[in-house]
Amino acid sequence: MPELTPQNADYKRRIRYKGTHPRRFEEKYKELCVDKYADDVQKVISRGQTPAGTHRPICVKEILDVLDLKPGMIGVDATLGYGGHTHEILQKILPDGKVYGLDVDPVELPKTEARLRSLGFEENNFIARRMNFAGLPQLLNESHCLFDFFLADLGVSSMQIDTPDRGFSFKLDGPLDLRLNPQRGFPVSSIIKTLNSEELAAIFHDNADEPWCHVIADAICKYDGPVTTTKQLASIIHSTLTQRKNVNPDDIKKSQQRVFQALRIYVNNEYGVLDQLLNLLPSCLNPGARIAFLTFHSGEDRRVKKAFQDGVRNGIYSSIAPTPVRPTNEEKRSNPRSSCAKLRWAIKQ
């Protein structure tokens, strides 16, 4: 047995898995160790997949074009995630610029901060803060200046989706949680117990335009026992909709996606905090500051579009994106998670 020396004290035996290839998230030890297995990780990316425990930033070139960054600028990445966009931004604003990277996720934020520090970015250029972007004005007490740029890449990161314990994906079995900050509030499994069929149907309809909202809500409420796992909820939707005529497996999968999206929006109050941010954002920006919002579904995009259009009408913004910028076909092919992304921009008057 090797001696436990300071050099090998951190050594952990990799998880054993059945068969020839790791399948579950925690078994993908090579993808979870990007630095050590760079070639293997590259192969995963070239297959159009996102390596476990990472996130591939979307529309990077388009966002950098929109933000028109210069050395010395100070601004905010309101959705730090894996830090992919922040990393690119930092390289444009050094040596004197600064990015405040915000995220509500207490699990991923420390890892991202440590990763960026290990790449050499120090507190004078990069500050990580665990906070909701709806509280942006509070950051002004710390920055003592208005911001020159602002980025929000809405929704969830691949690390969150792919970690079964977080309960975001119906493809993986895990607790039905879906909170961006699992240290606050209650998981979806507790919340759905308190809602009646009408209330659940309204969530599915209002947050994701689910056409079978009433049928699914009824099935959840009539389910024999508590719904505590992602697979349980996915299978309730599946068995309810397979009994319907003219509903094919593709439709069922889309309904499962929409129901999970609707519950995620609800449990994290995503529309509430986005509206608050869009309202407060102009007061946090310098004249000429540039804003970029990456959205992933119509509920988000509608809100950003309307706030920008109102802003132009009221003289808050001097110009806005006439139509959303979309990822290139090549990016959609190489990273299918980018396919529904829409980028909207605005320039502060």
Ligand SMILES: C[S@@+](CC[C@H](N)C(=O)[O-])C[C@H]1O[C@@H](n2cnc3c(N)ncnc32)[C@H](O)[C@@H]1O
């Ligand atoms: C799509 S990911 C961002 C990925 C990031 N741009 C990158 O390159 O890695 C969205 C992130 O925003 C965070 N987030 C979502 N809503 C938030 C909010 N209201 N305030 C702060 N962070 C939020 C999520 O926890 C998640 O980490």
